[in-house]
Amino acid sequence: MLLVIGSALLVAAVVLLPLTVIGLRRWLRRRGITRLRPATLASHEGERLTLTGVAAPGPEGTLSSSLAGNDCVWHGHEVLRHYWPLNRDTGDSAVRERACDSIADHMSEDLFGLVAEGDDPKGERVFVDPAGCEQRGAELCLQRLVERPKPGVATVADDLLSRVKGRISGVFRGETIEFEYREWVIRPGRIVRVTGVPAVRDGQVVITAPEGGKLLVEPDVDLQEDRTPPRRTEALSLTAAFTVCAVAGSVLLLLGISVG
Known part of the structure; x- marks a missing residue:
């Protein structure tokens, strides 16, 4: 059971990874605009x-x-x-x-x-x-x-x-x-x-x-x-979800292997 749950969480983490990267990039780009960074605005x-x-x-x-x-x-x-x-x-x-x-x-x-x-x-x-x-x-x-x-x-x-x-x-x-x-x-x-x-x-x-x-x-x-930058909320939510899935999935998978 632990193996199944751990594997499912790791799969979810793999799915969330590209979304998290995209969300973080969007937030950082928007933050550069909000903070009036010339390099960001030039782009x-x-x-x-x-x-x-x-x-x-x-x-x-x-x-x-x-x-x-x-x-x-x-x-x-x-x-x-x-x-x-x-x-x-x-x-x-x-x-x-x-x-x-x-x-x-x-x-x-x-x-x-x-x-x-x-x-x-x-x-x-x-x-x-x-x-x-x-x-x-x-x-x-x-x-x-x-x-x-x-x-x-x-x-x-x-x-x-x-x-x-x-x-x-x-x-x-x-x-x-x-x-x-x-x-x-x-x-x-x-x-x-x-x-x-x-x-x-x-x-x-x-x-x-x-x-x-x-x-x-x-x-x-x-x-x-x-x-209130909406991109920040989106990026942090995705990052938190990815981290939870990756860590919890790895722990449960290891526990499942050790128990089995």
């Missing part, structure tokens, strides 16, 4: 991936945002012009509703780093190319309204206008009320989720926009959502 060049890590300075170091001058790894700003639209109805019952147009916007295009939680932000990093990216949830670090100058009335100097990057353009319709400046930043140390494709540039792994699409950058996500 997935061109594949669409979602990576989560800690924002770190890029090759140029920590950036300074254009308007507020805050330390960051990425920044973007927009200028809105608030105005009274031309109202064709000039009767006493006419109601004027203010409107606004975006007349300038800019996003930094410097590479920034991404490292696994607990890793050295100045050590081995994966880089992110944010050129033309779509960002969701960056920190609004500045929002300021500046009234248009009025004849004979002292107003606060518009010290932000000279810091705006790119052209200020648009159709200046109606009567200007004020200009609104907004700026967003991603600071070093913030948790960031990036969806894009890895590419190798000059020996460095850079996450870029997929062909025909945009890189998605999501700051301040919940890291807990990405901490």
Whole structure:
């Protein structure tokens, strides 16, 4: 009886062996992606991936945002012009509703780093190319309204206008009320989720926009959502099952032989 049970367990171990090897390889590969290992990500060049890590300075170091001058790894700003639209109805019952147009916007295009939680932000990093990216949830670090100058009335100097990057353009319709400046930043140390494709540039792994699409950058996500790798559970379960079958089968087989 012991021989039969031991033999059955050894057969089960033989069947589980290739499955265990495959499971372990999958887990280690996924772990390399989760831990943002450049060598692992380089082997997935061109594949669409979602990576989560800690924002770190890029090759140029920590950036300074254009308007507020805050330390960051990425920044973007927009200028809105608030105005009274031309109202064709000039009767006493006419109601004027203010409107606004975006007349300038800019996003930094410097590479920034991404490292696994607990890793050295100045050590081995994966880089992110944010050129033309779509960002969701960056920190609004500045929002300021500046009234248009009025004849004979002292107003606060518009010290932000000279810091705006790119052209200020648009159709200046109606009567200007004020200009609104907004700026967003991603600071070093913030948790960031990036969806894009890895590419190798000059020996460095850079996450870029997929062909025909945009890189998605999501700051301040919940890291807990990405901490349960299903491959690990699968690999450990297979390894445990293989070990139990192999050890128990060998022991029972030896006992069966010795008793017999």
